[in-house]
Amino acid sequence: MNSTVETHEVVNQSPPLSGINLFTSDPALAALVEGIPNAVIDQLVTHGQVWGTPETFELGRIANASPPVLKPFDPNGARIDVVEFHPAWHALMRRSIAAGVHSSTWDATDAESSVRSLARAARLFMTVQAEAGHLGPISATNAAVAALAHAPDLAGQWLPKIRSRQYDSAARPMQDKKGVTLGVALAEKQAGSDLAATTTRAEDAGDGSWRITGHKWFVSAPMSDAFVILARTRDGLSCFLMPRFLPGGRRNAIRLMRLKDKLGNRSNATAEIEIDGATGFLIGEIGRGLAAIQDMVTLTRLDCTVGSAGLIRIAVAEAVHHARHREAFGEVLLEQPLMNRVLADMALDAVAAAALAFRLAESYDRASNDPAEAAFARLMTPAAKYWIGKIAPALIAEAMECLGGNGYVEESRLPRLYREAPVNAIWEGPGNIMCLEVMRVMRKSSEPLEAVLATIEDALGGTAKSTLNVLRAAAAVALADEGSARVLTEQLAMTVAAASLRRRFPSVIADAFVETRLGKPWRSTYGMLDSRFDATAFINYICPAV
Ligand SMILES: Cc1cc2nc3c(=O)[nH]c(=O)nc-3n(C[C@H](O)[C@H](O)[C@H](O)COP(=O)(O)OP(=O)(O)OC[C@H]3O[C@@H](n4cnc5c(N)ncnc54)[C@H](O)[C@@H]3O)c2cc1C
Numbered sequence: 001m002n003s004t005v006e007t008h009e010v011v012n013q014s015p016p017l018s019g020i021n022l023f024t025s026d027p028a029l030a031a032l033v034e035g036i037p038n039a040v041i042d043q044l045v046t047h048g049q050v051w052g053t054p055e056t057f058e059l060g061r062i063a064n065a066s067p068p069v070l071k072p073f074d075p076n077g078a079r080i081d082v083v084e085f086h087p088a089w090h091a092l093m094r095r096s097i098a099a100g101v102h103s104s105t106w107d108a109t110d111a112e113s114s115v116r117s118l119a120r121a122a123r124l125f126m127t128v129q130a131e132a133g134h135l136g137p138i139s140a141t142n143a144a145v146a147a148l149a150h151a152p153d154l155a156g157q158w159l160p161k162i163r164s165r166q167y168d169s170a171a172r173p174m175q176d177k178k179g180v181t182l183g184v185a186l187a188e189k190q191a192g193s194d195l196a197a198t199t200t201r202a203e204d205a206g207d208g209s210w211r212i213t214g215h216k217w218f219v220s221a222p223m224s225d226a227f228v229i230l231a232r233t234r235d236g237l238s239c240f241l242m243p244r245f246l247p248g249g250r251r252n253a254i255r256l257m258r259l260k261d262k263l264g265n266r267s268n269a270t271a272e273i274e275i276d277g278a279t280g281f282l283i284g285e286i287g288r289g290l291a292a293i294q295d296m297v298t299l300t301r302l303d304c305t306v307g308s309a310g311l312i313r314i315a316v317a318e319a320v321h322h323a324r325h326r327e328a329f330g331e332v333l334l335e336q337p338l339m340n341r342v343l344a345d346m347a348l349d350a351v352a353a354a355a356l357a358f359r360l361a362e363s364y365d366r367a368s369n370d371p372a373e374a375a376f377a378r379l380m381t382p383a384a385k386y387w388i389g390k391i392a393p394a395l396i397a398e399a400m401e402c403l404g405g406n407g408y409v410e411e412s413r414l415p416r417l418y419r420e421a422p423v424n425a426i427w428e429g430p431g432n433i434m435c436l437e438v439m440r441v442m443r444k445s446s447e448p449l450e451a452v453l454a455t456i457e458d459a460l461g462g463t464a465k466s467t468l469n470v471l472r473a474a475a476a477v478a479l480a481d482e483g484s485a486r487v488l489t490e491q492l493a494m495t496v497a498a499a500s501l502r503r504r505f506p507s508v509i510a511d512a513f514v515e516t517r518l519g520k521p522w523r524s525t526y527g528m529l530d531s532r533f534d535a536t537a538f539i540n541y542i543c544p545a546v
Contacts, residue, residue: 013406014325017318017546018057022126023048025546026313028351031504032358033122037111040119047099047123051130056095057413060131062088063267064416070259070271081256082171083223083269092134092267094167097179101127102141105299107163114365121306121361125354128310132420133267137181137221139303144182146295147228147239150284154241158182158226173245174225183224184300185216185242185273186293192217193433195230195237195290202231202240202280210240212280215273218427222256222271228296229280236287240280253278264419297428298377301385302360304424308388309350309357311424312395315417316350319343319402320543326404333402334539342527343402344535345516347542349395349526352513353388355500356493360384372451379448380496382429382437386486387493389425389434396421398526435485438492439478449475452496459499460514467495467518494518506541508533 023029023044033044050056066086074080096102101123108116120142128135141162148155157174164179174180191197200214212231219227226243246252253276260270284292320343323333333339360380366373400407400414407414425431441448453471457464474488494517501510512533516523529535 014322017321018054020052021048022052036115039111059088067266068269097167102138117361117364125310129314136268141181143299180225183221185227185229187218200231237289239283239289239292242280308392308424309353315396315399319399344538345526345529352497356497359500375448375451382434383492386434392421456499459502
């Protein structure tokens, strides 16, 4: 009979992947930000340390296990429209805001000033690995500043509080707070992608403000201090800033009707709201609402892209970590030929997604001085969001399977990553809408496609000719046949990913990606890497042992 000690001993289970520095344990991330000032690298190392601690990961778990609760009324029946969050949520918000993830695009100084988008992308990429939901308000706040740029007076009032590194969750007017966050209220029941169908109305109050009446169907972070909102005026769709409180302390007429019961992103609250003559302030020109939100939407799409790449990274790191420690049939999983090939193939997509997302962030930094980079960003933002957002759920499912049954259990973290992944593909424009945006950009001018092709040629050199021909042909077909736009969008994203890999990594990585993703017929599962490539070397390079 076995001794009690033997029957209780736990063997052959992998230790948790936590207590890691999310920057120093990720050589690909280091390669993608190589060349930026050392002072910024030092900050990224610190960020990776803070966000990789077991405590931070645990905050992420708790914030999702204890989702927010709507409190529409106080005990006496008066409306308060408050959302109550677990302290773990507030702790995550505090950390992200202290690190400036909510606003550093707009106040990066000195060392970071020329690489602000890239540096912020690196922080976001690491933060999302610990917890994604709280990045809703963090990302919305950063993006909303682009809309405020169309209203200098409002920006003057709100920017100092937005840029603050102090998280202040109190429900009170902006003037009385140490720091604020912003939300976005665009989608309505009958109008999401097609915002021209917005029915919420705004009427000039004659005192410099507007009265907004209507509803919004999805408003994430409804406890934000103000919302960028679209509403219809007599002169067309216009953009407004609608504060939660009015100066003097009165609540604005925004009612939280209910919170969505969502697949994932559960730490974050997403509300349906009704607006009953709420006060708003015009952003940009009357009737030019869609123009006023354009840059805001674009910045959010960049965050979706980087966020998906981060989710993929941590899922693949978890899979590799498990396979390094788990034995089956007398051998470590990582060393078994099939698992080895599956992990290497997944790692290849993970590093390609990161390379594409960071190349996109770089183009935002260069856009103001380089028209070709601005054109690149216009075309590649929807294409990158499309491809990375689309591969994330399947890749994370495969990573989950690498952990076997443990991967399906909440404690492993993979279920949360899996539930989170699809949202980045849906919000701020689902897949088809991204393809339509690619087509819109191409129809407007030939410059963006030429800028992207030049980037590819520059990186891939002599081998690029046939690739460029394929892309030109796909572009011509898509311009004639909108239904084929997904073919072009996917090809664009994967080819730029390959070019970005070539710039930053040993050429064999780009070669493997090109050969398996661009040079062969479509395949839909992982493990298809050719045996000529050294799968173990790929894995160890992309996910070294920690
Ligand atoms: C968790 C979550 C949080 C959100 N938070 C916010 C928020 O804070 N603020 C906010 O404003 N919104 C928010 N949204 C809304 C989100 O941005 C919209 O759901 C999204 O933009 C899609 O709009 P829709 O739901 O109306 O879908 P629709 O626009 O109806 O699209 C449905 C489908 O039709 C496709 N489609 C649409 N038009 C075409 C076409 N012409 N050709 C081919 N296919 C087409 C789309 O690709 C999609 O697959 C949130 C959504 C979610 C899920």
